[in-house]
Amino acid sequence: MSRFWPLAIFFGLVAFLYVGLHRDPHEVPSPLLGKPAPAFALTRLDDPSTTITKDQLLGHVYMLNVWASWCVSCRDEHPVLVEYVRKHPVEIYGLDYKDTRPEAVAWLEQLGNPYKAALFDSDGRVGIDYGVYGVPETFIIDKKGVVRYKQTGPISPEVLMNTLAPMIENLQKES
Amino acid sequence: MMKNLLLAGLMFFVLGVSTAPAKEALPVGDDPVVQARMMRLATVLRCLVCQNQTIADSHADLASDLRNQIVELIHQGKTDSEIMDYMTERYGDFVLYRPPMKASTLLLWFGPLLLVVIGGAALYRSAQDRQRNSADETELTLEQKRLADQFLNRKSSES
Incomplete structure (x- = not known):
């Protein structure tokens, strides 16, 4: 019997390592899930004189997409979002994280603007409140202003169609 | 003569110092006590961008933002544990190098x-x-x- 122990330990180790292989240490679970989204009051990217607050968005289901013109993987994600809003009744707000207005505006003109409004977070303070550590990040916020989902890293068409879109549709049915 | 030279030297020194490139901007905290406290807190917080470094060690933008944020919280009169709570509310227990004991x-x-x-x-x-x-x-x-x-x-x- 005892001669089987090394084999058992070996397979135990293999199981551990196999699971570890498929876990991304960069995906840190957000403590915000199920909690009210942090408040913000930010100016519009295209209009510094207009401020949008979180309270104004209550009653709507929306995606809050954190992006920046300096962010390389945002370029991959962007067409996915542009396509998504073109075909579906969904509200996406952009959070332009630590960026400059001219560069961000030019970026949207060049690549298309999927946002109902882009909010300008120049010093990244709202980003800190949302626990942003790797742009792009996307939050889904329900009608009561509660964070229901967080995606770190670019949204792929598969993730959007299989996870995000069905979730948004369900949340839109909630009262 | 000597006096002039000395004055010139002094002028040079003053000008030299005033035109020296400013170090990394420390917006609100040049108070050494605050700095020391901030660094003490920063050494137990993980930088989420480069996960094996502390916020004190890391040169990532986010780390320096968070260091500034800690300084600001100290100035607001927050206690150490309130500052730690502030960080875990946003980034989860993962930011703590010493994880809390729970299930x-x-x-x-x-x-x-x-x-x-x-x-x-x-x-x-x-x-x-x-x-x-x-x-x-x-x-x-x-x-x-x-x-x-x-x-x-x-x-x-x-x-």
Whole structure:
């Protein structure tokens, strides 16, 4: 019997390592899930004189997409979002994280603007409140202003169609 | 003459200092006490961009933003534990280099101890087994004893 122990330990180790292989240490679970989204009051990217607050968005289901013109993987994600809003009744707000207005505006003109409004977070303070550590990040916020989902890293068409879109549709049915 | 030279030297010194490139901007905290407290907190917080560095060590933008944020919170009169709460509310327990003890972290805290116990038990058992086996084997037959004596005697007489 005892001669089987090394084999058992070996397979135990293999199981551990196999699971570890498929876990991304960069995906840190957000403590915000199920909690009210942090408040913000930010100016519009295209209009510094207009401020949008979180309270104004209550009653709507929306995606809050954190992006920046300096962010390389945002370029991959962007067409996915542009396509998504073109075909579906969904509200996406952009959070332009630590960026400059001219560069961000030019970026949207060049690549298309999927946002109902882009909010300008120049010093990244709202980003800190949302626990942003790797742009792009996307939050889904329900009608009561509660964070229901967080995606770190670019949204792929598969993730959007299989996870995000069905979730948004369900949340839109909630009262 | 000497006086002028001295003055010129002084001027040069003052101008030289004032035009020296400013160091990394520290917006609100040049107070050494605040800085020391901030650094003490920053060394126990993980930078989420480069996960094996603390906020104190990391050169990532986010780390410097968070250092500034800590300084600001200190100026607002927040206590150390309030600042730690502020960070975990936003980034989760993962930012803490010393994870809190709770159900989900029990294995993390006591896993090594568990391994020591299991290893110790295995070692104890195998030592026992070996003792038992060797106890069986040390009994020599008379014939073996005689051979051994013969061999040893010959060896000693040869030398």
